[in-house]
Amino acid sequence: MKYLxxxxxxxxxxxTTPSVADIKxxxxxxGVEANEARITELLSSLEGKGSxxxxxxxxxxKFASVPAGGVSASVGGASxxxxxxxxxxxxxEEEAKEESDDDMGFGLFD
Numbered sequence: 806m807k808y809l810x811x812x813x814x815x816x817x818x819x820x821t822t823p824s825v826a827d828i829k830x831x832x833x834x835x836g837v838e839a840n841e842a843r844i845t846e847l848l849s850s851l852e853g854k855g856s857x858x859x860x861x862x863x864x865x866x867k868f869a870s871v872p873a874g875g876v877s878a879s880v881g882g883a884s885x886x887x888x889x890x891x892x893x894x895x896x897x898e899e900e901a902k903e904e905s906d907d908d909m910g911f912g913l914f915d
Contacts, residue, residue: 808839808843809847812847812851815828816857821857825841828847828848829841
């Protein structure tokens with residue numbers, strides 16, 4: 806992730822094709838040891854994919870198709886959300902009760 810961040814910083818700074826040395830210099834400027842193999846791997850994965858704007862746009866399209874995992878919007882969406890919240894609260898309360906039974910009267914550092 807740090808190498809991608811360095812790549813993005815260099816790109817935003819006007820260097821449209823950062824090299825391994827450029828990325829290594831940015832990473833090492835903040836006191837972190839750079840792994841040239843990982844930088845090379847990043848650059849090879851970005852090679853031939855177009856401009857940075859095109860790569861970001863393609864990634865955004867992929868994220869748009871990923872389900873968010875929330876309650877679906879329907880006629881009873883609000884009541885379903887409230888029921889789900891109550892069920893989650895009851896489940897958390899039940900787990901807390903079970904955990905208190907598991908400690909058998911002594912703590913971790915006793």
